[in-house]
Amino acid sequence: MSLGQIILQTFVNGVMSSMVLILIASGLCLIFGIMRVVNFAHGEFYMLGGFGAWLLFGQQLLPIESSVLRYVVAVMITMMVVALMGILVERYLFRPFRGDIRATIIVGTGVMYILQATTLVGFGIRDKAFGSPFSGAVRISGVSISQERLAVVIFGAIFTTIMYFFIQKTKLGLSMRAVAQDEEAASLQGINISKTFSLAMGIGIAMAAAGGALMAPIYYVNPYMGVEPIMKAFVVIILGGMGSLPGTVIGGFIVGFIESFASTFISPHVALMIVFLLLIVVLIVRPGGIFGRE
Amino acid sequence: MAVNKLNNKGFVLFLFLVVIAFLAPLVITNSYTLHILITIFIWSMLTLGIRLIMLVGHLNAAQAGIFGMGAYASALLAIRLDLSFWLALPLAGIFCALLAIPIGYPTLRIKGTYFVMATFALTEVFRMIWMRWSGLFGGPRGISGIPRPDAINFLWLNIRFVGKVPFYYLGLILMLITIIFMYRIDNSRIGKTFRCIPQAELLAECIGINILKHKVIALVIGSFFAGMAGSFYAHYSTYISPWDYTWMKSTQMLMYAVVGGTSAVAGPVLGSFVLIGLEEWLRPLQEYVPIFTGVILILVLRFLPGGLLSIPEKVSGLTKKEGFITIPKRIRAFTKR
Amino acid sequence: MQNNNKVILELKNLTKIFGGLSAVEDVSLRVNSGEIMGLIGPNGAGKTTLFNLVSGVMKETRGNVFFQNEDVTEFSPNQLVKKGLIRTFQGNVHFKNSTVIDNVLMGCHVQTKVSFFGSLFNTRYTCSRESELLKSAIDIIDFLGLTEYRNELAKNLPHGYQRALGIAIALASDPKFLMLDEPAAGMNAEETETLMDMLRQIRKEKGITILLVEHDMKMVMGICDRIAVLNFGKKIAEGIPEQIRANQDVIEAYLGVEDDEIA
Numbered sequence: 001m002s003l004g005q006i007i008l009q010t011f012v013n014g015v016m017s018s019m020v021l022i023l024i025a026s027g028l029c030l031i032f033g034i035m036r037v038v039n040f041a042h043g044e045f046y047m048l049g050g051f052g053a054w055l056l057f058g059q060q061l062l063p064i065e066s067s068v069l070r071y072v073v074a075v076m077i078t079m080m081v082v083a084l085m086g087i088l089v090e091r092y093l094f095r096p097f098r099g100d101i102r103a104t105i106i107v108g109t110g111v112m113y114i115l116q117a118t119t120l121v122g123f124g125i126r127d128k129a130f131g132s133p134f135s136g137a138v139r140i141s142g143v144s145i146s147q148e149r150l151a152v153v154i155f156g157a158i159f160t161t162i163m164y165f166f167i168q169k170t171k172l173g174l175s176m177r178a179v180a181q182d183e184e185a186a187s188l189q190g191i192n193i194s195k196t197f198s199l200a201m202g203i204g205i206a207m208a209a210a211g212g213a214l215m216a217p218i219y220y221v222n223p224y225m226g227v228e229p230i231m232k233a234f235v236v237i238i239l240g241g242m243g244s245l246p247g248t249v250i251g252g253f254i255v256g257f258i259e260s261f262a263s264t265f266i267s268p269h270v271a272l273m274i275v276f277l278l279l280i281v282v283l284i285v286r287p288g289g290i291f292g293r294e
Numbered sequence: 295m296a297v298n299k300l301n302n303k304g305f306v307l308f309l310f311l312v313v314i315a316f317l318a319p320l321v322i323t324n325s326y327t328l329h330i331l332i333t334i335f336i337w338s339m340l341t342l343g344i345r346l347i348m349l350v351g352h353l354n355a356a357q358a359g360i361f362g363m364g365a366y367a368s369a370l371l372a373i374r375l376d377l378s379f380w381l382a383l384p385l386a387g388i389f390c391a392l393l394a395i396p397i398g399y400p401t402l403r404i405k406g407t408y409f410v411m412a413t414f415a416l417t418e419v420f421r422m423i424w425m426r427w428s429g430l431f432g433g434p435r436g437i438s439g440i441p442r443p444d445a446i447n448f449l450w451l452n453i454r455f456v457g458k459v460p461f462y463y464l465g466l467i468l469m470l471i472t473i474i475f476m477y478r479i480d481n482s483r484i485g486k487t488f489r490c491i492p493q494a495e496l497l498a499e500c501i502g503i504n505i506l507k508h509k510v511i512a513l514v515i516g517s518f519f520a521g522m523a524g525s526f527y528a529h530y531s532t533y534i535s536p537w538d539y540t541w542m543k544s545t546q547m548l549m550y551a552v553v554g555g556t557s558a559v560a561g562p563v564l565g566s567f568v569l570i571g572l573e574e575w576l577r578p579l580q581e582y583v584p585i586f587t588g589v590i591l592i593l594v595l596r597f598l599p600g601g602l603l604s605i606p607e608k609v610s611g612l613t614k615k616e617g618f619i620t621i622p623k624r625i626r627a628f629t630k631r
Numbered sequence: 632m633q634n635n636n637k638v639i640l641e642l643k644n645l646t647k648i649f650g651g652l653s654a655v656e657d658v659s660l661r662v663n664s665g666e667i668m669g670l671i672g673p674n675g676a677g678k679t680t681l682f683n684l685v686s687g688v689m690k691e692t693r694g695n696v697f698f699q700n701e702d703v704t705e706f707s708p709n710q711l712v713k714k715g716l717i718r719t720f721q722g723n724v725h726f727k728n729s730t731v732i733d734n735v736l737m738g739c740h741v742q743t744k745v746s747f748f749g750s751l752f753n754t755r756y757t758c759s760r761e762s763e764l765l766k767s768a769i770d771i772i773d774f775l776g777l778t779e780y781r782n783e784l785a786k787n788l789p790h791g792y793q794r795a796l797g798i799a800i801a802l803a804s805d806p807k808f809l810m811l812d813e814p815a816a817g818m819n820a821e822e823t824e825t826l827m828d829m830l831r832q833i834r835k836e837k838g839i840t841i842l843l844v845e846h847d848m849k850m851v852m853g854i855c856d857r858i859a860v861l862n863f864g865k866k867i868a869e870g871i872p873e874q875i876r877a878n879q880d881v882i883e884a885y886l887g888v889e890d891d892e893i894a
Contacts (some may be wrong), residue, residue, distance in 0.1 A: 107592055230417065238408070500712065503740055
């Protein structure tokens with residue numbers, strides 16, 4: 001491959017990485033912005049999304065002919081089920097500790113352990129792979145982009161756009177934004193805080209699960225697959241500003257591209273290290289991030 | 295001036311436990327059990343360091359990384375520079391203490407949540423440095439063949455570090471040194487200052503307390519003991535690798551400290567003892583262990599915020615009056631960030 | 632700037648702008664050594680912001696602060712404490728889970744020259760210093776009438792004594808200049824009288840200059856040598872109580888507030 005092709009390929013990988021990061025990170029951002037909870041267990045919901053896709057699609061549990069349709073349905077069901085789990089976790093495990101961010105962090109790590117270990121016990125540690133619903137690839141100027149990666153980008157963009165419109169244009173979205181701005185004022189206006197929290201958690205977790213489900217055909221599925229993405233997602237939301245969705249999108253692209261290019265031209269290990277160093281530098285120099293709200 | 299002294303009952307209990315600990319190897323011959331106890335000693339040192347930084351209001355997720363730095367430093371000093379373990383041990387501690395200064399000053403001035411993330415990231419950055427810099431740190435394969443401590447030939451003592459027993463005593467002594475040091479800090483002016491900071495940081499600053507300096511001091515002390523723990527671990531297991539020091543290990547340390555309770559020095563030791571003991575007892579069900587740990591952690595946070603230490607208080611229904619230890623017990627005493 | 636030994640605090644054109652809004656605008660002020668000065672104004676006039684600027688808690692957008700003829704504009708709170716500039720906070724701010732005596736001992740912190748290792752190993756020097764500090768702390772506690780609550784946890788103190796604790800902590804820091812933020816808030820007439828006596832005594836016995844923000848007009852008129860008035864971040868009047876009482880701008884600023892609050 002010529003240098004130009006390598007760069008193009010890296011660019012494409014970058015778009016894909018960015019999309020996944022945006023999915024995961026917007027969930028984190030939403031949860032933090034509305035509930036002031038730093039969800040350390042978020043990566044595990046990504047992981048559950050992957051397992052959901054594997055179970056429903058990979059294990060041929062759905063009686064649908066078309067593999068693409070089967071896959072889409074699997075992803076949707078997974079998103080809903082995992083979102084429900086997230087809502088329960090929020091209601092019974094995070095809610096009692098509201099106001100004490102330190103405690104929610106610790107609870108989050110506890111939940112992380114529980115989800116990881118439960119999945120490990122249930123499904124074993126070995127990676128699971130499954131046949132992709134898509135076959136073939138698209139060629140652009142000599143660079144081949146597999147259809148599954150394209151699917152990640154397309155579906156990711158669709159989900160993110162839907163979420164954006166939901167938050168900006170619907171009444172429920174408005175109530176979420178109100179709570180994010182000023183919880184007390186919002187409740188005085190008659191907004192049901194409890195329902196708003198559950199909704200925010202549900203959406204946020206659904207996004208993470210979507211990320212996992214979309215990535216599942218590309219990489220392997222295993223109980224620890226959420227560990228690395230969550231750390232990168234934290235970098236993204238801090239870079240973009242912890243309560244800001246536009247910031248998350250921009251941060252997602254920045255981190256996604258840095259990772260992709262550093263991976264290709266240096267090494268994946270160093271790429272990760274650069275991302276973490278970026279996190280530390282941003283935290284020290286401008287913890288508010290690009291669109292800082294805190 | 296007995297404002298903050300552990301009462302006599304506590305002291306007698308402590309002495310009793312120390313005596314038992316010293317006599318234990320006479321009764322315990324199972325090498326594996328001794329190994330578990332040694333592990334508990336190491337983790338006590340680590341969690342006590344975590345506790346100190348928790349007292350000033352921060353969750354330090356870099357402890358695993360510093361633990362690793364101590365281990366690597368000691369291993370390299372012994373292998374490359376041919377230093378005796380007895381020199382490498384304090385040097386590793388000092389190295390980590392010094393390392394804590396450039397780490398602490400920029401990071402401890404940022405808010406709590408961000409500090410946690412920065413320290414998580416730092417642990418991973420350290421790990422990647424060890425993995426990439428193979429020449430010095432041995433890369434993913436780590437360092438093996440770390441020499442055991444030199445024999446002690448002093449007066450009538452002739453101790454060679456073969457088998458578990460000498461390590462048991464060494465570990466016990468190191469842990470006791472840590473405990474005593476931490477206890478002295480708790481009861482000193484500096485310890486009281488530490489505990490006041492999370493209660494009312496702005497007020498503390500406005501009565502002349504340099505908050506950042508004090509937080510860094512807490513980090514430095516915690517890191518010193520983590521470094522020594524690292525050195526001990528390196529020369530005990532004779533093999534270290536980057537996989538031993540992940541951010542998950544840091545969260546484990548935090549969990550043990552929280553479960554044990556941070557209101558007194560005994561807390562983290564108790565937490566380490568109980569949770570490591572539990573892990574061992576559940577060895578046949580190894581994969582289930584994190585579930586237990588996670589559940590216990592959440593239950594403790596919810597129903598027993600003071601950790602296991604607060605059980606006697608709850609059981610006897612004592613209210614928190616002029617206690618014999620006036621330290622913020624509940625995690626909620628941390629300033630809201 | 633006049634080189635005047637009598638002026639302990641001088642503010643020059645102090646300004647603080649928050650995102651387009653001036654919380655404090657171009658405020659210049661002088662506090663004379665040994666006086667009790669009042670700072671009043673309607674809610675939101677910028678009084679607490681001014682306190683925050685002077686005590687180093689907030690950075691000013693423009694302007695300078697001179698303390699004892701030294702430019703302390705850039706000083707951090709703990710640097711100012713070492714110079715003798717101490718402030719209290721609105722409400723009851725103390726170390727809630729520590730005892731009263733520990734709280735006051737914390738205040739003494741600025742006086743401690745206790746070395747780290749000394750405190751660790753209880754050297755003789757440390758012990759003697761600690762007992763000196765303990766004695767100062769007990770003196771302050773007695774002075775403010777908190778003696779019977781010495782070993783009580785701060786959060787368990789009866790309401791009236793909590794305020795006294797705040798002042799005790801401030802006194803323990805060995806102030807030359809004491810800034811009190813609404814010390815009489817929530818107090819009844821009797822408690823306010825006691826507070827006024829306490830402040831007079833502090834000034835008399837310890838020679839401390841006092842600047843206080845207050846809403847209680849009886850207290851302000853009764854105890855202050857001079858008063859400055861803020862409204863919408865600007866200083867609208869400054870002078871002795873009689874002048875302020877009669878000042879048209881001041882009366883207008885307070886219009887809409889009950890009559891018996893003024894004079």
